[in-house]
Amino acid sequence: MPVQLLKIIKGKSETSLPSHLQKEDLKHLQEGFDHTNKYFQGIVILSYPLTKLGDGTDFFKVVLQDLDNSCSRINSINILIYGKMAEDCAKVIHNGDTCLVAGFKLKKSPTAKEDGRHGCHLEVSEEAGSAIYVREYSVVFYILVLSVAPKYVYTPLNHLKDGTIVNLYGIVKFFKPPYVSKGTDYCSVVTLVDPSNVKLTCTLFNGNLDSLPKIYKVGDIVRFHRIKIREYNGQMQGITSAGFASLTFDGTVGAPVVPRTSSKVYTFMDEEQKTIEELRIWAASNLSISGPAAKLSDVQPMLFFDLTCQLIGKAKVDGSSFLLKVWDGTKCPYPTWKVPVEARDLEGEKVVLHQLRNLAVDILVYDNHVQLAKSLKIGSFLRIYSIHTKQASADNEDVSHIEFHLHGGTCYGRGIGVLPESNPDIKELKAFLESVDLADSQRMESMSSLEFDDTFNSVTDFESHLERCQQLSVTVLTDHQDLSNTELKTILNSTAPRQYRIRAKLRTYKPQKLYQSIKLHCSKCNSLQEVPDGDKFDFILRGSVNTAPNPELHNTSWYDSVMWTTRDQKQRKIAIHFVKHDEMLQQPEDTLLMIEGGTLKEVWKLTKRFKCVIPVRSTEDDLELLDLSAPFLLQGNIKYYGCKQCSTPKPVRSLSSIAAEQQPSWEPAEIAQALGIELLQYVFVMRFTLVDGTGALNAYLFDYEKFFQIPASEILTNNFLQQKMQMTMNTLCPPGRKLDDLPWLECFIKSYNVRDEMKHQVYYQIFDTTVAEDVV
DNA sequence: GCTTAGGTTTTG
Numbered sequence A: 001m002p003v004q005l006l007k008i009i010k011g012k013s014e015t016s017l018p019s020h021l022q023k024e025d026l027k028h029l030q031e032g033f034d035h036t037n038k039y040f041q042g043i044v045i046l047s048y049p050l051t052k053l054g055d056g057t058d059f060f061k062v063v064l065q066d067l068d069n070s071c072s073r074i075n076s077i078n079i080l081i082y083g084k085m086a087e088d089c090a091k092v093i094h095n096g097d098t099c100l101v102a103g104f105k106l107k108k109s110p111t112a113k114e115d116g117r118h119g120c121h122l123e124v125s126e127e128a129g130s131a132i133y134v135r136e137y138s139v140v141f142y143i144l145v146l147s148v149a150p151k152y153v154y155t156p157l158n159h160l161k162d163g164t165i166v167n168l169y170g171i172v173k174f175f176k177p178p179y180v181s182k183g184t185d186y187c188s189v190v191t192l193v194d195p196s197n198v199k200l201t202c203t204l205f206n207g208n209l210d211s212l213p214k215i216y217k218v219g220d221i222v223r224f225h226r227i228k229i230r231e232y233n234g235q236m237q238g239i240t241s242a243g244f245a246s247l248t249f250d251g252t253v254g255a256p257v258v259p260r261t262s263s264k265v266y267t268f269m270d271e272e273q274k275t276i277e278e279l280r281i282w283a284a285s286n287l288s289i290s291g292p293a294a295k296l297s298d299v300q301p302m303l304f305f306d307l308t309c310q311l312i313g314k315a316k317v318d319g320s321s322f323l324l325k326v327w328d329g330t331k332c333p334y335p336t337w338k339v340p341v342e343a344r345d346l347e348g349e350k351v352v353l354h355q356l357r358n359l360a361v362d363i364l365v366y367d368n369h370v371q372l373a374k375s376l377k378i379g380s381f382l383r384i385y386s387i388h389t390k391q392a393s394a395d396n397e398d399v400s401h402i403e404f405h406l407h408g409g410t411c412y413g414r415g416i417g418v419l420p421e422s423n424p425d426i427k428e429l430k431a432f433l434e435s436v437d438l439a440d441s442q443r444m445e446s447m448s449s450l451e452f453d454d455t456f457n458s459v460t461d462f463e464s465h466l467e468r469c470q471q472l473s474v475t476v477l478t479d480h481q482d483l484s485n486t487e488l489k490t491i492l493n494s495t496a497p498r499q500y501r502i503r504a505k506l507r508t509y510k511p512q513k514l515y516q517s518i519k520l521h522c523s524k525c526n527s528l529q530e531v532p533d534g535d536k537f538d539f540i541l542r543g544s545v546n547t548a549p550n551p552e553l554h555n556t557s558w559y560d561s562v563m564w565t566t567r568d569q570k571q572r573k574i575a576i577h578f579v580k581h582d583e584m585l586q587q588p589e590d591t592l593l594m595i596e597g598g599t600l601k602e603v604w605k606l607t608k609r610f611k612c613v614i615p616v617r618s619t620e621d622d623l624e625l626l627d628l629s630a631p632f633l634l635q636g637n638i639k640y641y642g643c644k645q646c647s648t649p650k651p652v653r654s655l656s657s658i659a660a661e662q663q664p665s666w667e668p669a670e671i672a673q674a675l676g677i678e679l680l681q682y683v684f685v686m687r688f689t690l691v692d693g694t695g696a697l698n699a700y701l702f703d704y705e706k707f708f709q710i711p712a713s714e715i716l717t718n719n720f721l722q723q724k725m726q727m728t729m730n731t732l733c734p735p736g737r738k739l740d741d742l743p744w745l746e747c748f749i750k751s752y753n754v755r756d757e758m759k760h761q762v763y764y765q766i767f768d769t770t771v772a773e774d775v776v
Numbered sequence B: 001g002c003t004t005a006g007g008t009t010t011t012g
Helices: A084-092 A270-286 A350-355 A368-375 A424-435 A438-446 A449-454 A457-469 A488-492 A534-544 A600-609 A652-659 A668-674 A719-732
Strands: A003-009 A038-047 A058-065 A076-082 A098-102 A105-108 A120-125 A130-136 A142-148 A165-175 A186-193 A199-206 A221-232 A235-249 A303-318 A321-327 A361-366 A381-392 A401-406 A415-419 A475-477 A498-510 A518-521 A528-530 A559-565 A573-581 A592-596 A612-618 A623-625 A633-635 A638-640 A681-691 A696-703 A744-755 A760-767 A769-771
Touching: A038 A076, A058 A084, A058 A098, A076 A084, A084 A120, A165 A199, A165 A270, A221 A270, A303 A350, A303 A368, A303 A424, A303 A719, A321 A368, A321 A381, A361 A368, A361 A381, A368 A415, A381 A424, A475 A744, A488 A498, A488 A696, A498 A719, A534 A600, A534 A612, A573 A652, A592 A600, A592 A652, A600 A612, A600 A633, A623 A652, A633 A668, A638 A668, A652 A668, A696 A744, A744 A769
Parallel strands: A003 A130, A076 A120, A098 A142, A199 A235, A361 A401, A592 A612, A696 A760
Antiparallel strands: A038 A058, A038 A098, A058 A076, A105 A120, A130 A142, A165 A186, A165 A221, A186 A199, A221 A235, A303 A321, A303 A381, A321 A361, A381 A401, A381 A415, A475 A769, A498 A681, A498 A744, A518 A528, A518 A681, A559 A573, A573 A592, A612 A623, A612 A633, A633 A638, A681 A696, A744 A760
């Protein structure tokens, strides 16, 4: 849009003059001066009729008078406007308007002697990259900005320096769509990469949602102007500074180079078009580009995916969750849940909701996403990022269904973005939605449930499992094969302790939420406890910040130390002690380090790069572990805890003996022992209700790894393993099945007595049993 | 004017 009228209300413009432009005095408009990023301002005292030059180019000439130098002999200058811009200007320029001319070409005026004006004239044209902005100050006059692009310098990501404000290009590697921050602004986090292969994570704030980059997917290309570079946690970070502006482009090779921006004033020239095209090509050959986006027809249980869809209904559910009803024209192959809401709370066209009832899915959004979800308009097109599909079954259902959740928080870019109808993906979606034959989906509804099962993969899987399970067992014994089966009735009538081999079906189990089965076990005092949540660790780390590192404990014979103070207001002191081996530092992946004064995030980051991280604090004569409610050791994703009751923490120098070993392996058990810690083990604790036609008993599963062939320590931080465990349980105990259709399990159980003053009870525990290989 | 968040899945 070469010419644009910008409204000015009560003397304030909606858009301010680009901040890089500076006013230039008439007397400085001379050859040899640098006029980049300068503008000249004057009042239109004369404008000539629009004409055409010999080659057909439109031509328009105005004379501007410099009011600041109105007493000078020469106080006016000719402005020559060429091409489309001439035509556009002729429409909006009137005598008396105030004009701002920037980025002009300065040429000797051949008519200076005759007209008595300035010895040079200013030339502008769209072809030279000019854009024109007309600002309506009041009914009385306009300001016209003829803005030729200033020369911007773009810094490659490997040349960023702390404390600078730069312009840059980058390919979006990760992003969080704008969300409501806890402060006053929207926030969007964007990680970029460029051909220098350096990454930059930018934290962008703006009170106006529209002013944040319009990024719709990974691979989009952005141009940031005036972004501030700071060092944070030892890495460069970008953050919005005053005057920050962005353009976003589709990253697809060959797609039209059309910037997405909220800014009405921006420059974009051939050179920049070339840059975008080069970046697209680099990205295509150097970055892994994800395949086509998932549709509802592709969803699998227990995963996270982005969905591009249309909103057809919404409803409040409760204070912390909100319902969105969406469709994308395809049918989810699983039965999907319907969130019960009051009819009067459901917003959306009743007719549409009814027509699409078989294609639409319910997405429940939580916490911080509620506010944004509420504001969404029915009919708008959305991309919902990182929806979680969860397999679940209600008591009254025969088969399990799929639930769609958008959990709270913004991890992994979880959030909701509104896409404009001009977006190519949305154009495609719209065309597809219009082509959907609703009669088809209605026929689907009337199909028999048998036929429906064909598309329900996991049910089909269950069927095939069930077939073999008529004879075989979904579990196998790892020992005592010679023992013969005992009926449950017999076991229930016998005294404890004894061991049995049984053949039974798993009627139900607890907890149904499998993550709740993970506990910490102390093998010394035999206590079980819940796995502490991250908040507790955070709280303890925050408390430890108050103990300043003791410099006397730095750089010992067995570790090297570094210390620094954060530049934020808190002036936090952080010390890291890298444990040496043979007086040498080892490779990061082999290194154990101790950290003082770190935050949860910093500790977490260190665990990604180093083998072991031990949070410590200084005392007068040694480093010591923090409170044992916090993990005493972090390795990879796993937090290791010590038993508060059974541990007698030793000073940290006890570790030096391990460091001195030939090849320190830094095994958690070994570290725990050296530090006087009784290591807590992660275990699955579940209650299986087993039946065999003669009776029913509850047997406890107490398993570190053997039964599921999944380490209990990894389940909480590994989504894949959680999926795997859920699938296994669905095979052992298919939700909604009749007793006859349940598979058989072969197990060893042992009975044992538990007595207290009040009562005596017999308990049963599963042992030496594992899930069959073809079930896992 | 200052903060917000500072990528690393919830457990409803």
